Amino acid sequence: MDVTLIDAARAAAPGMVTLRRAIHAEPELGLHTPLTRDKVRAALAHLPLDWREGPSTTGLVATLKGGAGTGRSVLLRGDMDALPMPEETGLDFASRMPGVMHACGHDAHVAMLAGAAELLCARADLLKGEVRFMFQPGEEGWHGARFMLDDGLLGGGAHGPLPDAAFALHVMPNAPHGLIAGRAGPLLAAADQIEIVVEGRGGHASMPHQTLDPVPVACEIVTALQSLVTRRFDAHDPVVVTISRIEAGSAHNVIPDRATLKGTMRALSPEHRKRLRESIRQLAGGIAAAHGLRADVTILEGFPVTVCDPAAVAFGEGVAREMFGEAAFHRLEAPIMGAEDFAYVLEKVPGAMFFLGVSHKGDDWQNCCGIHSTKMMVDESVMPQGAALLAGLAERFLERGFG
Ligand SMILES: [Zn+2]
Numbered sequence: 009m010d011v012t013l014i015d016a017a018r019a020a021a022p023g024m025v026t027l028r029r030a031i032h033a034e035p036e037l038g039l040h041t042p043l044t045r046d047k048v049r050a051a052l053a054h055l056p057l058d059w060r061e062g063p064s065t066t067g068l069v070a071t072l073k074g075g076a077g078t079g080r081s082v083l084l085r086g087d088m089d090a091l092p093m094p095e096e097t098g099l100d101f102a103s104r105m106p107g108v109m110h111a112c113g114h115d116a117h118v119a120m121l122a123g124a125a126e127l128l129c130a131r132a133d134l135l136k137g138e139v140r141f142m143f144q145p146g147e148e149g150w151h152g153a154r155f156m157l158d159d160g161l162l163g164g165g166a167h168g169p170l171p172d173a174a175f176a177l178h179v180m181p182n183a184p185h186g187l188i189a190g191r192a193g194p195l196l197a198a199a200d201q202i203e204i205v206v207e208g209r210g211g212h213a214s215m216p217h218q219t220l221d222p223v224p225v226a227c228e229i230v231t232a233l234q235s236l237v238t239r240r241f242d243a244h245d246p247v248v249v250t251i252s253r254i255e256a257g258s259a260h261n262v263i264p265d266r267a268t269l270k271g272t273m274r275a276l277s278p279e280h281r282k283r284l285r286e287s288i289r290q291l292a293g294g295i296a297a298a299h300g301l302r303a304d305v306t307i308l309e310g311f312p313v314t315v316c317d318p319a320a321v322a323f324g325e326g327v328a329r330e331m332f333g334e335a336a337f338h339r340l341e342a343p344i345m346g347a348e349d350f351a352y353v354l355e356k357v358p359g360a361m362f363f364l365g366v367s368h369k370g371d372d373w374q375n376c377c378g379i380h381s382t383k384m385m386v387d388e389s390v391m392p393q394g395a396a397l398l399a400g401l402a403e404r405f406l407e408r409g410f411g
């Protein structure tokens with residue numbers, strides 16, 4: 009056990025809790041999170057960090073140069089944005105912004121990353137190489153990580169090469185207290201939004217033969233999409249299609265002109281993602297045409313597959329077990345069909361994302377409210393562990409790489 013790092017993290021806990029609660033109470037959406045950025049800058053102002061930010065987002069990268077010479081570089085990432093949803097936790101530091109909530113735990117991610125910065129700055133003399141702390145807005149569908157990459161904030165341009173490794177943690181309320189989990193290869197899915205508009209010709213509901221009714225055609229498309237998933241795609245490289253919204257019509261005796269279907273598609277490989285997009289277009293267009301109607305398919309690009317480098321995962325598993333004991337790490341058997349824009353970083357830099365269980369000790373974690381729930385809670389007593397793990401990953405990677 010790395011007693012020093014864990015003890016230091018415990019000592020830094022009050023600061024992390026204060027920062028997390030301040031961010032929780034003032035959640036922000038999207039690519040511009042100035043209040044959160046200012047809180048991060050203020051909390052870390054006393055540390056010897058070089059800061060860079062802008063121009064596309066309020067994302068920040070703080071660089072710590074180790075005192076033991078040049079060597080490798082490692083990036084640690086925490087996302088900063090919240091979700092457009094009400095909060096119903098009843099906490100005394102609950103959101104003061106109506107309709108905005110930190111329901112994905114990004115407030116805790118920022119606090120743990122700030123904690124890791126504190127820990128690593130205190131040991132900077134021992135570090136060979138540099139650590140980049142990435143505070144990123146716009147994770148919840150806004151492609152914040154891609155903007156920060158394109159702005160060159162992570163490296164790969166004027167700021168030198170990209171880092172040699174990248175790590176991130178994501179809290180999980182539906183996991184045992186303090187458990188760290190991950191897997192090599194695909195961890196999270198690629199996610200794209202689907203919109204299918206079936207264009208027909210409306211009229212009186214008693215005379216459907218004089219119309220081109222889009223409603224039964226839309227229903228046929230919804231059903232056929234499920235056959236598409238099970239009949240055309242290998243179950244060992246799974247895809248998911250969910251139509252979550254159907255809009256059509258205005259009265260019981262009116263056939264509408266059009267019906268709109270909205271939903272999501274998920275895939276775990278770029279090949280299946282591409283083929284699923286093509287198949288949805290072909291299927292919707294074909295079914296509509298068979299009935300003499302037209303279907304316009306729009307696919308809004310979401311995040312790519314989050315792929316964890318096997319060497320980085322094995323390294324992270326070793327660090328987690330070394331620091332917190334053999335039982336601290338769990339290898340996930342299967343990917344999760346959620347999506348995450350840290351995927352963009354992992355497309356360019358070998359690394360891994362790990363989950364951290366933040367249920368309260370003794371809670372029925374299988375049935376507690378998960379991320380994106382109005383009642384989602386984080387047990388703050390796990391945050392020192394997260395900060396120590398991030399710091400431990402960075403320190404050991406600079407010492408010995410993934411080996
Ligand atoms: Zn989320």
Ligand SMILES: [Zn+2]
Pocket residue numbers: 112113114147178
């Ligand atoms: Zn999240």
